[in-house]
Amino acid sequence: MQVPPxxxxxxxxxCVDKSVPGRTVWTMVADERFAxxxxxxxxxxLCAFIDTAxxxxxxxxxxxxxxxxxxxxxxxxxxxxxxxxSSLRCEAEVVSGGAxxxxxxxxxxxxxxxxxxxxxxxxLFRDRT
Numbered sequence: 001m002q003v004p005p006x007x008x009x010x011x012x013x014x015c016v017d018k019s020v021p022g023r024t025v026w027t028m029v030a031d032e033r034f035a036x037x038x039x040x041x042x043x044x045x046l047c048a049f050i051d052t053a054x055x056x057x058x059x060x061x062x063x064x065x066x067x068x069x070x071x072x073x074x075x076x077x078x079x080x081x082x083x084x085x086s087s088l089r090c091e092a093e094v095v096s097g098g099a100x101x102x103x104x105x106x107x108x109x110x111x112x113x114x115x116x117x118x119x120x121x122x123x124l125f126r127d128r129t
Contacts, residue, residue, distance in 0.1 A: 011045065013052050022061035022094035022102070026053045030086040041082035050076060050106050050119045053092035058102040058123035061094040066128040069102070073122050080116040087111040100125055 011034075017025040026049065034045035051074060058069040082088065092106035101124055108117040 007048060008052055011049055011052070013049055015056060018056065018060055020060075021063045022057055022097070024053055024056045024060060024092050026056075026090045026092075028088050028090075030082050030084050030088060032084045035084045038081075039084050041084065041086070043076070043078055046078070046082060046088075046108065046117055047074070047076050047119075049088065050074075050090055050092075050108060050117060051121070053090040054104045054106050054119065054121045055123065057092035057094055057104050057106075058097075058121075058125075061097055061102050062125060065125075067125040068128055069123040069125055071121055072101075072124050074119065075121070076117055076119045078117050080110075080114060082110065082116050086116075088116070 013026050013028045015026050028049055030041040036042045055069055088108055090106055090108045094102045094104050096103045104121050106119045110116050
């Protein structure tokens, strides 16, 4: 298993805080390679960034267990456009969970601390051997 995965490397996503189990903070810059014709970050790439933060929060939640975390569902609300070059911060946190499932929420903000997206997801855990 490659850590970080190629998707995170391609996006330029960087984990800046994972000190609290079940909570992670990530940053990235909206790269022009991921822009739509209007010069804005295409939603799928923003969703991939969010999924990275959500998934890592879910994995850190299990504290010491070696698990695969599978995304069972993901909902993203896009709140504001993200121009190319924007610095983004995604904070993800498990809001409820147990041994087999975690419910995770995330918020993405820009450099002006304006919310540009919100998301929620459900992750299912499977032990790795």
